[in-house]
Amino acid sequence: EAGVTQSPTHLIKTRGQQATLRCSPISGHTSVYWYQQALGLGLQFLLWYDEGEERNRGNFPPRFSGRQFPNYSSELNVNALELEDSALYLCASSHQGAPGSPLHFGNGTRLTVT
Amino acid sequence: GIQVEQSPPDLILQEGANSTLRCNFSDSVNNLQWFHQNPWGQLINLFYIPSGTKQNGRLSATTVATERYSLLYISSSQTTDSGVYFCAVVRAGGYQKVTFGTGTKLQVIP
Known part of the structure; x- marks a missing residue:
């Protein structure tokens, strides 16, 4: 069974540009979560999608947005990039059939803003 | 929201030593997971353990849900x-928002 896949692995952008990160969940999983991890810090919750809808959002500005497609894959878009957006962006998926189903993470996209 | 605190924040061990990592949470949970983040940033599932005890090789974990804590034991390190060890919880009765603890950074030296 394929795990959660994220692309690209690395992304380099300049200030003011837009970045698009992609995530494919494990087959059968309907929920996708996005987290930001700045260097040396913990994981900050960004967004949660389930069945194509945004279910919850962390404390991030509106220039962080995303969507979930009918096949449950997801995109994270970051507009008007700032230097402090440089971080590892991690995607996770879970099966939403019952409360508390475990998360499975992808290997992340390392975004560098110069 | 739910608060999740881990201790100790940093730990240095000699190879072969044992250790216990702790995760305290401020509310009832229906999901608790332990993860290991390796130096390349990959988050590896260790345990899904909202309650009880589980063992996997040299690692074991215990969650005492009524007292709102979980322990991760590493033997013969x-x-x-x-790497960094994180616990992550989902508060019972609410949206399935996963909250991560602050992490324990472990260094095992030869």
Whole structure:
């Protein structure tokens, strides 16, 4: 069974540009979560999608947005990039059939803003 | 929201030593997971343990849900155990928002 896949692995952008990160969940999983991890810090919750809808959002500005497609894959878009957006962006998926189903993470996209 | 605190924040062990990592949470949970983040940033599932005790090789975990804590035991540590250990919880009765703890950074030296 394929795990959660994220692309690209690395992304380099300049200030003011837009970045698009992609995530494919494990087959059968309907929920996708996005987290930001700045260097040396913990994981900050960004967004949660389930069945194509945004279910919850962390404390991030509106220039962080995303969507979930009918096949449950997801995109994270970051507009008007700032230097402090440089971080590892991690995607996770879970099966939403019952409360508390475990998360499975992808290997992340390392975004560098110069 | 729910608060999740881990201790100790940093730990240095000699190879072969044992250790206990702790995760305290401020509310009832229906999901608790332990993860190991390796030096390349990959988050590896260790345990899904909202309650009870589980063992997997040299690692074991215990969650006492009524007292709102979980423990991760590492025995006979190896250099490959180095990295950051996170616990993550989902508060019972609410949206399935996963909250991560602050992490324990473990360094195992030969």
